Amino acid sequence: MNARIFAILLCFLPLPALAQGFAGMGSEAEGFATPQPDPTFDFPADHGPHSAYRIEWWYLTANMTGPDDTPYGLQWTLFRSALEPEEREGWDSPQIWLGHAAVTTPDTHHSAERFARGGIGQAGVTPAPFEAWIDDWRMAGETLADVSLRATGPDFSYEVDLNAQGPLIFHGQNGYSVKSEAGQASYYYSQPFYSLTGTLTLPDGSVEVTGNAWLDREWSSQPLAEDQDGWDWFSLSFEDGAKLMAFELRQSDGRSYASGTWIEPDGRTTALPDGALSATPLETTDVADRTVPTTWRLEVPGRGVDVTVQALNPKAWMAVTPPYWEGPVTVTGSHKGRGYLEMTGY
Numbered sequence: 184m185n186a187r188i189f190a191i192l193l194c195f196l197p198l199p200a201l202a203q204g205f206a207g208m209g210s211e212a213e214g215f216a217t218p219q220p221d222p223t224f225d226f227p228a229d230h231g232p233h234s235a236y237r238i239e240w241w242y243l244t245a246n247m248t249g250p251d252d253t254p255y256g257l258q259w260t261l262f263r264s265a266l267e268p269e270e271r272e273g274w275d276s277p278q279i280w281l282g283h284a285a286v287t288t289p290d291t292h293h294s295a296e297r298f299a300r301g302g303i304g305q306a307g308v309t310p311a312p313f314e315a316w317i318d319d320w321r322m323a324g325e326t327l328a329d330v331s332l333r334a335t336g337p338d339f340s341y342e343v344d345l346n347a348q349g350p351l352i353f354h355g356q357n358g359y360s361v362k363s364e365a366g367q368a369s370y371y372y373s374q375p376f377y378s379l380t381g382t383l384t385l386p387d388g389s390v391e392v393t394g395n396a397w398l399d400r401e402w403s404s405q406p407l408a409e410d411q412d413g414w415d416w417f418s419l420s421f422e423d424g425a426k427l428m429a430f431e432l433r434q435s436d437g438r439s440y441a442s443g444t445w446i447e448p449d450g451r452t453t454a455l456p457d458g459a460l461s462a463t464p465l466e467t468t469d470v471a472d473r474t475v476p477t478t479w480r481l482e483v484p485g486r487g488v489d490v491t492v493q494a495l496n497p498k499a500w501m502a503v504t505p506p507y508w509e510g511p512v513t514v515t516g517s518h519k520g521r522g523y524l525e526m527t528g529y
Contacts, residue, residue: 214268215404218368220359226351230327230400231310232263234270234278239263239402241308241315241322243332244418244523245343245379246511247394254495255383255392256287256511256523257341258294259322259334261308261315263301276302282317284334286341286383287499287510293385295336296503327374327398332381343381345396347374350450354428355442360401362432363411363440364457369403375418375426375446395420397523410435413528415462417481417492419512421520424448427488429455429481431462433528445486459485468497473529475500475508490516492524 216235233239245257259282266277278301285294297317299306306317313330314323324330328347334340352373354360360371377396382389397418416430429443441462443455460483464476477497482489492512499510508526 215265216268217404218359218370218402220356222358222370224353224358224370224372227311227313227326229310230308230313232278232308233402234265235268236402237265237268237404240399242399242401243322243345243396244509244511245377245394245396246420246521246523247379247383247392249383249390249392253390254289254511254513254521255390255394256285256495256499257343257383257396258283258285258287258509258523259320259332260284261306261317261320261322263308271302273302274300276300278302280306280317281504282306282320282334283501283503284320284336284341285499285501285509286336286339286385287496288385289496291385292496292499292510293336293339294501294503295334295339298504338386340384341381343379343392343396345377345379347376348378349376352428352444352446352450352452354444355454361442367403367405369401371399371401373400373418373428374398375420375428376450411440413526415476415479416525417462417479417512417522419481419490419492419514419518419520419522421514421518423518425518427481427483427486427522429460429462429483443483445483453486455483455485459483460488465491466493468494470498470508471500471502471506473500475526475529477508477524479524488517490514490518492522494524 215237241261243259247255262281264279280299282297308315313327320334322332333342354371361368375397379394379396411432414432419427426446431439431441445453463480466478468477477494479492495511512524514520
């Protein structure tokens with residue numbers, strides 16, 4: 184068994200039911216805790232890991248601009264996956280860590296990944312002072328409101344500083360985010376108000392960038408239903424200061440389950456239940472032997488939103504474990520802006 188196959192098994196197959204949901208996330212999670220309605224969050228503790236749950240992530244994306252107005256995108260993600268619902272120290276720890284990092288330009292896409300076993304200090308998260316790391320990749324600061332971020336890959340690196348300009352946002356029912364008609368759910372909150380400054384290092388040299396970033400925090404044990412094959416997730420920031428998080432989970436019978444959050448410029452939110460929004464593919468791109476929709480029509484009639492969401496670089500394929508599409512997008516139509524699009528299961 185080669186190292187890559189072994190890593191896939193460790194990170195995403197803690198239970199035997201591989202085919203249930205994208206990356207096994209629809210398989211039953213016997214013994215693990217499950218999210219419950221009406222959660223009460225405890226900060227800063229909840230910025231840290233929750234070992235009683237099977238899977239969780241710290242997921243940051245950023246839209247940036249260089250001195251010549253060239254647009255760029257950045258991704259930094261740390262995943263934790265548990266093999267068992269028990270915590271042990273050292274090499275006996277059941278926690279597996281996986282990191283993804285990327286930089287996207289209009290013409291190129293650079294990505295890298297890291298693997299680590301928990302319990303030996305190679306990867307982890309501490310809530311206060313906040314630090315999330317895997318090897319030399321770091322997101323760290325006194326609090327989550329002000330952090331520095333860095334990562335390196337074979338042909339790129341970045342070092343940026345993030346400063347939160349608004350409150351945390353809780354999705355679904357006060358942070359309890361339902362993912363299917365059957366009731367699968369996660370705990371889900373975001374910090375979508377980061378301002379960003381820093382430096383990208385690319386094959387052609389260094390670029391000073393400014394922009395904004397969006398951090399997603401989510402944990403669960405069975406976030407998908409058995410028949411959900413993947414998702415299309417949008418995080419959009421509009422020029423008028425409003426923001427929109429929306430996702431659509433695709434089912435094997437051709438139907439889908441959608442949800443979202445409308446975010447006012449001052450941080451007030453409105454939950455968007457299934458049926459309140461729709462996402463329609465308009466154009467596709469052939470990438471990595473797959474056909475992936477890279478231009479979408481996204482509609483939220485209750486908010487007067489009817490926009491076209493178009494990939495900055497349609498070839499932004501993450502050839503990592505597991506593979507997926509992730510990249511910056513531009514928004515035109517009833518609202519103008521930019522954001523990020525993630526697509527799995529294609």
